[in-house]
Amino acid sequence: MNSDSHTCIPDTAVIGELPGDEGIDNIAESVDELRAKLSRMKSLMEARKGTTLGDLSARKKKETSDIIDGNFLSWVFGSALVVILSVSFYAFYNLYHAVLKKFPSHHTEL
Known part of the structure; x- marks a missing residue:
């Protein structure tokens, strides 16, 4: 049975073998590549940490203390x-x- 999102493997296939060129070695390499990408993304997220609007406004508030603040207004x-x-x-x-x-x-x- 074949559809756009699913391809069934015939019953005659040997367990452990995948259809096409992919084998266990290729899957292991792709898992290693995915782990490397994940570690790069984690490092990028750590580098970007503190760049949300709330964090930026809190940092700006700490850096500058203007005379015109919420209390004054x-x-x-x-x-x-x-x-x-x-x-x-x-x-x-x-x-x-x-x-x-x-x-x-x-x-x-009167």
């Missing part, structure tokens, strides 16, 4: 928020009193 934006809220409250307070002055309420019960 949170204080700046917090104070800007307080200023905006206080100016808004002041404006609406003045608007409320201007409307009361323009349209005074008439009390008839």
Whole structure:
């Protein structure tokens, strides 16, 4: 039975022999080649260790200590928020009193 992904070995094949030119020696060589490739990949991965974005940002944070960091920016934006809220409250307070002055309420019960 033959298909794209599978080829059956006939029952008459001798155990230990593979179809085609590949024998035990060739398989052993390919295993050695694969082990060599694996060791090279491991050494490359060790060389690249610490090059992810998180590692790079942590290393940069350790190397440089800028004055503009997360704490400073949170204080700046917090104070800007307080200023905006206080100016808004002041404006609406003045608007409320201007409307009361323009349209005074008439009390008839007195």
